[in-house]
Amino acid sequence: MKGLMRSRRMRGAAALALATGLAGVALFLGPAGIPAAPPEKPAPGQKLPPIFMPIVAQDSLIRPGETHFASLRQITFAGENAEAYWSPDGKSLVMQSTRDSYPCDQIFLHELEAQRSLVSLVSTGTGRTTCSYYLTPTTILFSSTHLASSQCPPPPDRAKGYVWAAYGEYDIFVRDLKTGKLSQLTDSPGYDAEATVSTDGKSIVFTSTRDGDLDVYTMEADGKNVKRVTSELGYDGGPFFSPDGQWICYRAYHPTEEAAAADYKELLSRFLLRPGQLNLWVMKSDGSGKRQVTDLPGASFAPYFTPDGKRLIFSSNHEDPRGRNFNLYLVNLDGTGLETVTTEVTFDGFPMFSPDGRYLAFSSNRGAAKPGDTNVFVAEWK
Numbered sequence: 001m002k003g004l005m006r007s008r009r010m011r012g013a014a015a016l017a018l019a020t021g022l023a024g025v026a027l028f029l030g031p032a033g034i035p036a037a038p039p040e041k042p043a044p045g046q047k048l049p050p051i052f053m054p055i056v057a058q059d060s061l062i063r064p065g066e067t068h069f070a071s072l073r074q075i076t077f078a079g080e081n082a083e084a085y086w087s088p089d090g091k092s093l094v095m096q097s098t099r100d101s102y103p104c105d106q107i108f109l110h111e112l113e114a115q116r117s118l119v120s121l122v123s124t125g126t127g128r129t130t131c132s133y134y135l136t137p138t139t140i141l142f143s144s145t146h147l148a149s150s151q152c153p154p155p156p157d158r159a160k161g162y163v164w165a166a167y168g169e170y171d172i173f174v175r176d177l178k179t180g181k182l183s184q185l186t187d188s189p190g191y192d193a194e195a196t197v198s199t200d201g202k203s204i205v206f207t208s209t210r211d212g213d214l215d216v217y218t219m220e221a222d223g224k225n226v227k228r229v230t231s232e233l234g235y236d237g238g239p240f241f242s243p244d245g246q247w248i249c250y251r252a253y254h255p256t257e258e259a260a261a262a263d264y265k266e267l268l269s270r271f272l273l274r275p276g277q278l279n280l281w282v283m284k285s286d287g288s289g290k291r292q293v294t295d296l297p298g299a300s301f302a303p304y305f306t307p308d309g310k311r312l313i314f315s316s317n318h319e320d321p322r323g324r325n326f327n328l329y330l331v332n333l334d335g336t337g338l339e340t341v342t343t344e345v346t347f348d349g350f351p352m353f354s355p356d357g358r359y360l361a362f363s364s365n366r367g368a369a370k371p372g373d374t375n376v377f378v379a380e381w382k
């Protein structure tokens with residue numbers, strides 16, 4: 001669900017040309033003897049061979065006031081790349097991208113070195129995917145529609161305003177990076193996505209419509225013992241565990257007026273969602289002790305706990321609630337101490353601290369080669 005930043009899309013020949021050009025750079029930079037090939041259009045289900053892509057120092061893209069960023073590196077360079085999340089060892093990022101010849105989001109793994117990353121496809125290359133996350137050091141979970149159709153699902157109908165699609169065909173799958181085996185974690189009608197994992201690897205928290213509303217659920221790493229932990233009418237989703245696993249942060253929209261509730265339910269019946277108003281909440285991991293953290297205009301979303309577990313970093317357009325300039329902010333869990341982290345005038349979102357707390361991965365439109373491109377960046381945090 002990264003629709004908030006999709007003001008413009010890069011499609012077709014231009015996207016392919018740019019991506020192929022970039023792969024050419026990667027090929028040039030790759031050491032002799034390591035096979036790398038520019039992306040070609042794959043047959044359905046056929047995986048492209050891994051390629052090297054450069055990682056470029058981009059301190060010039062640190063904006064005035066971004067005082068938490070000691071340095072900045074750019075990891076992707078074309079297309080729509082977002083929701084980049086760290087491996088447990090902090091050496092890789094897994095993300096969803098519309099890039100190369102794929103017509104909609106697929107899951108890509110970037111194994112980071114100092115000046116380049118080895119990039120490989122994690123998902124099947126068919127259907128649409130979202131929300132990847134490391135389950136163990138060698139397995140990655142993600143949501144995909146490929147069982148329903150090898151084609152991309154149709155884009156949401158925006159005749160009645162800006163909406164997100166919570167495709168009912170999404171289920172959660174796990175790719176074993178060592179064996180290549182793909183297994184299915186959820187098998188439930190409706191939307192199952194936005195899955196993330198506790199630091200100890202034992203618990204998964206995710207969003208599902210299995211009981212008729214968009215709610216947060218937990219389950220064990222093998223998919224067993226599913227528990228519903230929210231039940232308020234409205235969108236409860238985008239959950240992440242605190243570092244100690246005791247808490248869950250998430251985003252929510254709870255319509256209170258009758259007309260707003262009716263609008264929400266009508267859209268949900270078509271697996272759509274209007275994301276204009278979202279605020280951040282926390283709860284204990286068993287669903288007790290729910291507490292609203294932010295009460296801001298516009299959409300505040302993509303919360304992630306700071307390494308000490310005492311604050312959230314998140315993305316919000318509350319300074320211009322109708323606009324597309326999302327920035328990153330920090331806030332205490334009681335809603336006090338709101339602090340600006342990014343000042344770039346375009347989209348900044350999906351922040352995640354590396355396991356050692358030294359780096360912040362996030363997605364941004366800054367420095368885009370083509371207007372509307374969203375790329376993944378890693379900032380050294382200070």
Ligand SMILES: [Ca+2]
Pocket residue numbers: 213214215230231232233234235236
């Ligand atoms: Ca709900």
Ligand SMILES: [Ca+2]
Pocket residue numbers: 325326327328342343344345346347348
């Ligand atoms: Ca911004």
